[in-house]
Amino acid sequence: MITTDADIEEPPKAPRSFAWVVFALTFGLLLSDYMSRQVLNAVFPALKAEWDLSDTQLGSLNSVVALLVGVLTFPLSVLADRWGRARSIMWMAGVWSLATAACALADSYGQLFVARFFVGVGEAAYGSVGIALILSVFPAQWRASLTGAFTASGALGAVLGMALGGMIAARFGWRWAFGAMAVFGLALVTVYGVVVTERRLAAARVERTGSARSGGRSLRGLFAELFPSMAVCCAYVGSGLQLFTMAALMAWLPSYVHRYYGLPGDQAALVAAVFALLGAVGMAGCGVVTDRLSGACATRRWTFALAFSALSSVLILLGFRLPAGTAQLVSLGAGMLLVAGTTGPAGAMVADLTNPAIHAAAFATLTLANNLLGLAPGPFITGVLADRIGLLGALRTIPVVALAAALAFALGRRSTARGLQGPPARQVPTTA
Template sequence: MHMQHTASATGEVVRVHGDVRAYAWVVFALTVGLLLSDYMSRQVLNAVFPMLKSAWGLSDTQLGSLSSVVALMVGVLTFPLSVLADRWGRVKSIVLMAAMWSLATLGCAVSTNYGEMLLARAFVGIGEAAYGSVGIAVVLSIFPVRLRSTLTAAFMAGGAFGSVMGMAIGGAVAAHLGWRSAFGAMAVLGIVLVIVYRILVTEGRIAPLQSAAGHDSKAASPGMRTSFRALMKGLFSTRSIRCAYVGSGFHLLVPAALWAWMPSFLNRYYGMAPGKAAMAAAAFVLVTGLGMVVCGNLTDRISRNAPGRKWLTAIVFCLACFMLLAIAFRMPAGPLQLALIAAGMFFSAGATGPSGAMVANLTPPAIHASAFATLTLANNLLGLAPAAILTGIVADRIGLLGALQLVPFAPLLAAIVFAIGRRHYAHDLDRVAALREEASRNTQATTTKADS
């Protein structure tokens, strides 16, 4: 990453910026590492679906609820907790959240019935609620603006890779040591990462990163206040940002449904043992993560000189996902069906990077954690939370295959929403520029009042 310096920059300044750049990647790696733990704790459940179904006699609806309750808690709590994190301190909030989901995952390991497991999973969701929004806000605050789609996609792809690891490692551990050990392994990993993050990352140490990246570190520092009216105006004032929220939420219903049910699909329709089905499903999740990174980077390249193209790439990714999966789930079981499912999953979360970049571009930096909380809220309430349980409810009535045949229509709806947002994007960017100036004046006034 090339850093720009003024002509008056001294050799010492260049050296410091170089050190800052290296530490920025350390922070990025640790923040993504916790995201991996987040999704490992969340998705290990899917690897042991067949075991829980057999041990406790659960229906598909009950199994789906154990997955969906996490996303539901995330959706309900992400906004208020992210607003608190903006004020209390993002780094401290990250440590507290990661500790909570790790301990709750340990609670899953000792659950003795469906009710206890549901409660433990709810606390996993409470711990994870604001992590995605706060974590990405920290990452975007320490890197240049031109890398937003790539960084957003890479960060969010950590969710896919964490899901892969949770399903693959969890399935392997469960096959040899039982499903309780699978949850226990995820909990231990999370606790170790929390300790490392707490030692290496602090608010004070990331402040120079924000300055080096050209951002106002004060805007993201704890204690800064934004009025409720200004916050709501910054988050929802334009039609294009509302479309970014909604389109992103709809398009994520596909990966959420398939990540939850692919092990069961492979177990039921391909005759794979639970452990083998979990490993195979993890490969499909890995394809989703790779697609997120590739699509995000491609978006940055295509839209480098034309920001409006972010919307076009999001539309194309959604339509590609719809067509590939709609065909795949109407084909007979076999290698060709699996190949088409993999191709569809490559694009299933491809609009994540463009959506994150849209949100960052359409909101003031001082409320980025709150903006990404709103995006996370939409992602969870419109896509991630209902996906598993709705698929389970339909599967109890028409079979799992029939339910999966309906899932691809979600990205088609998302493409329509993104198309609407694209029409208003250029005009809305001008409105956002005015809002940024107003937010800056409000922040300065609040700071002056606090100092006095």
């Protein structure tokens, strides 16, 4: 079933200014989320040198967060729908910030792994609950733009986490890098708790249901609404597969630049941060382009997602085939600009094809796919391959996964087009 804007929304009940305050603070917390998550990548060289860790171990410290996000995002998002999204966000941010502080105190790989485990627990449902909260106070025609911009804050947070983390680690040591991210998160969640409340959100929602809660649904009924068509399943799978390449590059570009360009750890982190920034710009920009050029045509979002997947794969494959130098960096930069461009279109597809009352659960399902298919295996599998065929060989292999994402989006586009055409007309037999 494909819903229309008229079926979903009513005019806003509160001043639009509050909606933008909600967006800004929720955006800021996602910055903190990814700064806490990606600061690890900036200190990979320091951890490898101090504790003599393998690339597989380094990759596991990154992937355990994404794995926990994938496993816990759905149940925690359903609980957030019932308990209150703003209240849940405060608890999530508090947990990941305290766990990041624990990373700064770790004395071994095992202790750091446990601390990263709890970073994943805290961050598990934030993306899905945060975007559902944002979409509930904005009109439907902004969905791809808002989803792309909100998700871009994750890439921007990765940029800040790697750049600031690298600089702080170079000057004060890697422990201080984790500590700085923890302080930022705790300060921001305090402001969020004061400004964004359930009462204010209730007055600002534009959803037809008048509520973000889905407590009246049975689990079986909820699953039926989460997977109403083949097109939705293709959106989930395509989005997840596409982020495999994004996650691998975000995790390993600092190490790649350090090893193959001979830069020290802090400078390598800064170079990698520039590429992450391109990814953030691409997330937001591709979402805006998709909204502007798609109009009311339901299949165009699929076309844009397919194009972003295919082009990013080609550009990144080409980049790692070129020798280290300017041409390689330009090709990789162009690929990074598009590699996460599917985020906005995919989020808009899921929002279009599911009931607004279950949007937190729907985005949790999208987050689950993103993490289990992309964000969790990407860094880990790249690390495993790097231990066997070298980091360059691994990075030459992983962009192929984006071609599988393009195939999923192509299948989703075909399914959507068929759904819009409706069932074939019955042939009425004629009599002689």
